[in-house]
Amino acid sequence: MNPLHLLRPLLFACLPALVLYPLPGIAQDREASAPAPRDGQRDFDFEIGTWRTQLKRRLRPLTGSNTWVEMKGTTVVRKVWNGRGNLVELVADGEGGRFEGLNLRLYNPRTRQWSLHFANSRDGTLAVPTVGEFKEGRGEFYAQEQLDGRAILVRFVISNVTPTSVRFEQAFSDDGGKTWEVNWIAQDTRVDAAAGRTKQGAVTD
Template identity: 90%
Template sequence: MKPLHLLRPLLFAFLPALVLYPRPGFPQERAASVPARRDGQHDFDFEIGTWRTHLKRRLRPLTGSNSWVEMKGTTVVRKVWNGRGNLVELVAEGAGGRFEGLNLRLYNPQTRQWSLHFANSRDGTLAIPTVGEFKDGRGEFYAQERLDGRAILVRFVISNVTPDSVRFEQAFSDDGGKTWEVNWIAQDTRVDAAAGGAKDGAGSD
């Protein structure tokens, strides 16, 4: 038998291998316990088509004002890139005049999130995109923008999704998301409800 003082160097030489070499099956067990993120590239399939839109807009957000205008119009949604993108065109009229808006939505297969790029005909430029995803049939999308020179947070929510109706809501926050003030509410109803929509739309796996 070798003296103890000769065995110690051998023991310490093998310690790194014992530490770095994992127990068989352990990494696989841990990886299996982490659920894979869902593929959401068809989340907006339900919305392809033509919709009647009832729109409410707050005139002066984050000023303490509670003045709203209501407008009615039509929203047309077209699929691009086989569903990994879509183009939304909204035309509405009412007490607030005429509104023409466009929303280009693009899906990122790496992050599995959507970016929503909004523009209106008044200035003809794309706003900072809101980014997010659908969970359990509800879409939430966020961005940081500026309003009258102040940094604010933007939250855009898509909810109450059915084949023939859907609700959109936009809110601003100027306190880092502690409180939110809603400034845009749109309720869409499919023009040809009899045609129905994709049954496996937003939030489905």
């Protein structure tokens, strides 16, 4: 009898085990080729410095009103914790009077996300932080808050990032995120433009 006829069934029986249990070297190669999680703790480096701010805000969000006021001011962003946090101070004047805002942004290295904690001088309290991250140069941050006693969703977007300009937009949703109403638009232009050209121009992966 041909010995190969005896070996053939044994070889076919072993094939499923080879498929289910790849060799250790192959598994290690796959793990080594997997992309490392993105570290976003430098995401806001582009914004450190002084900016000229032009902003519009909707006076009565989610009421059907389309009344906006325009303001102009200055935004100063300072790095803390060696870049894992930053402090934003905005002072603006215009049709809506004087506005003074503060935003403390903190990076969580475990979740690789940022939390944005906003306050204004009118009430002196921190709002519920919006939480999120940057992807391909665009930052999106979300929170659930209350507006006039009802639960709403908040979305804060940072986009169009260049060495000398950046756009901010806030929107509310009272239908679980199906539709959004924008209530805050700010366009910042760097004052210390020469310094801006030496910094990171945009957030990248």
